[in-house]
Amino acid sequence: MLEIHKVRENKEEIIQALQKRHFPKAAQVIEELISSDENRRQQQVRLDEAKASLNVQSKNIGIFKAQKKEAEAQSAIEATADLKVKIKTLEQQMREAEDAMQNLLYFIPNTPHAQVPQGRTSEDNEIAYTHGALPQLNDHALPHWELIQKLDIIDFEMGNKVTGAGFPFYKGKGARLQRALIAFFLDQAQEAGYLEVIPPLLINTDSGIGTGQLPDKEGQMYHMTVDNYYLIPTAEVPITNMFRDVILNEDDFPIKRVGYTPCFRREAGSWGADVRGLNRLHQFDKVEIVQIAHPDKSYEALEGMKAHVQSLLEKLELPYRILKLCGGDMGFTSAFTYDLEVFSAAQKRWLEVSSVSNFETYQANRLKLRYKVKDQKQKPLAHTLNGSALALPRIVAALLENNQQDNGTWIKIPEVLQPYTRFDKID
RNA sequence: AGAGGUGUGGCAGAGUGGUCGAAUGCAUCGGUCUUGAAAACCGACGUACUGCAAGGUACCGGGGGUUCGAAUCCCUCCACCUCUGCCA
Numbered sequence: 001m002l003e004i005h006k007v008r009e010n011k012e013e014i015i016q017a018l019q020k021r022h023f024p025k026a027a028q029v030i031e032e033l034i035s036s037d038e039n040r041r042q043q044q045v046r047l048d049e050a051k052a053s054l055n056v057q058s059k060n061i062g063i064f065k066a067q068k069k070e071a072e073a074q075s076a077i078e079a080t081a082d083l084k085v086k087i088k089t090l091e092q093q094m095r096e097a098e099d100a101m102q103n104l105l106y107f108i109p110n111t112p113h114a115q116v117p118q119g120r121t122s123e124d125n126e127i128a129y130t131h132g133a134l135p136q137l138n139d140h141a142l143p144h145w146e147l148i149q150k151l152d153i154i155d156f157e158m159g160n161k162v163t164g165a166g167f168p169f170y171k172g173k174g175a176r177l178q179r180a181l182i183a184f185f186l187d188q189a190q191e192a193g194y195l196e197v198i199p200p201l202l203i204n205t206d207s208g209i210g211t212g213q214l215p216d217k218e219g220q221m222y223h224m225t226v227d228n229y230y231l232i233p234t235a236e237v238p239i240t241n242m243f244r245d246v247i248l249n250e251d252d253f254p255i256k257r258v259g260y261t262p263c264f265r266r267e268a269g270s271w272g273a274d275v276r277g278l279n280r281l282h283q284f285d286k287v288e289i290v291q292i293a294h295p296d297k298s299y300e301a302l303e304g305m306k307a308h309v310q311s312l313l314e315k316l317e318l319p320y321r322i323l324k325l326c327g328g329d330m331g332f333t334s335a336f337t338y339d340l341e342v343f344s345a346a347q348k349r350w351l352e353v354s355s356v357s358n359f360e361t362y363q364a365n366r367l368k369l370r371y372k373v374k375d376q377k378q379k380p381l382a383h384t385l386n387g388s389a390l391a392l393p394r395i396v397a398a399l400l401e402n403n404q405q406d407n408g409t410w411i412k413i414p415e416v417l418q419p420y421t422r423f424d425k426i427d
Numbered sequence: 428a429g430a431g432g433u434g435u436g437g438c439a440g441a442g443u444g445g446u447c448g449a450a451u452g453c454a455u456c457g458g459u460c461u462u463g464a465a466a467a468c469c470g471a472c473g474u475a476c477u478g479c480a481a482g483g484u485a486c487c488g489g490g491g492g493u494u495c496g497a498a499u500c501c502c503u504c505c506a507c508c509u510c511u512g513c514c515a
Binding site (some may be wrong): 045060078083331 | 445446474476477478482483484485494495496
């Protein structure tokens with residue numbers, strides 16, 4: 001959520017930044033926000049004044065009563081009647097003014113960082129770096145969904161029967177490969193200084209609002225209406241919300257957390273082409289890294305997180321490239337995002353396997369995540385960041401396709417994973 | 428799940444519906460004293476919004492209500508504790 005005082009002070013810059021994101025009617029919405037804020041403050045002054053005079057009168061009534069001046073007390077009580085009515089209507093107006101402003105704020109996305117490339121769609125993302133030669137497979141190379149079937153390691157049909165589309169069963173070496181990747185990613189993150197946590201998989205509405213999934217992406221999460229909980233779409237939500245309503249000390253920075261969780265996404269409206277096999281699922285496994293950083297150090301932290309993800313991909317010997325997302329393609333809450341994509345050689349496609357973002361103060365403002373500065377009364381908002389390290393299904397897809405041997409009869413497991421899988425091939 | 432209890436400032440812990448934003452202790456910060464430290468003493472010490480300021484308003488688990496006035500009374504939700512029951 002944008003900070004209202006910053007909007008007040010830097011109106012033009014913020015409008016321009018939102019336009020870079022192609023946020024529709026940016027100027028109009030910001031004008032509306034500012035006048036809504038002015039209205040809110042006016043309402044508050046009026047309400048406060050009315051309450052102040054009622055407080056004075058109540059205090060006097062108390063004094064009259066203490067002095068046993070019942071008649072004076074009684075007439076003073078009667079005199080408050082009008083004020084009480086006035087306060088009631090002012091309170092109503094105040095609530096409306098606050099809601100109006102809050103609603104505007106909830107639906108305004110973060111402002112992109114100055115380094116974010118111009119552009120509207122994923123076509124406009126800037127390729128910042130490419131690593132590794134693209135594997136040249138022969139014409140018999142199979143896409144991963146065929147390999148999976150041939151090797152009998154993931155059962156989509158069984159998932160369809162037991163749950164529905166997008167909820168596969170992993171079997172045998174397929175299951176073991178999942179477990180190996182999770183353990184490998186967690187170990188690597190721990191070595192990089194991240195503290196491992198196992199968070200809850202269900203979150204409440206406060207948490208959904210805190211990281212920005214609610215209210216604007218309500219339909220993307222599975223909602224348990226009986227108890228009003230949501231299934232997490234990513235571990236970012238519970239892990240970042242550990243820091244909701246928290247005041248840190250400056251020397252607590254940087255805070256680094258890692259967690260493995262299944263992730264649940266309804267993917268409403270995004271089903272279509274290119275979603276075969278493991279490319280898009282309703283439930284998938286992901287290891288997520290989260291940092292809480294000092295505002296002066298958050299871009300340093302972002303680079304560190306990106307480098308960490310790169311090292312994972314390099315150890316897995318997967319060719320990858322790094323995109324700087326353009327203004328129009330960035331997530332709602334992000335100020336700057338790198339996407340990392342691996343090349344899936346049989347599909348001949350780049351698959352997004354990680355998204356590493358700096359949210360600056362956008363989430364922190366919703367979370368009320370601040371830190372104390374020595375000898376300073378005000379408590380600034382911290383910066384929050386997160387990144388996938390990594391999302392499993394597309395990694396598996398690329399590993400299967402790129403490492404298939406002898407017309408897809410067996411798959412070579414990268415050396416770094418072998419201590420975890422305890423096998424060196426799937427056949 | 429049932430019965431009972433509790434929820435107050437960083438922590439502990441008072442608070443007959445009326446000058447309570449809230450005693451007191453500890454912790455913290457500043458000062459006196461000391462070669463230095465401890466002790467002792469003096470002082471400061473919540474947050475948010477609003478205002479140039481003085482000030483005003485709100486906050487005693489969350490929400491709602493009664494009242495001229497609520498930390499205090501009522502309703503509801505949540506969390507924790509004890510006992511009983513059930514269950515990985």
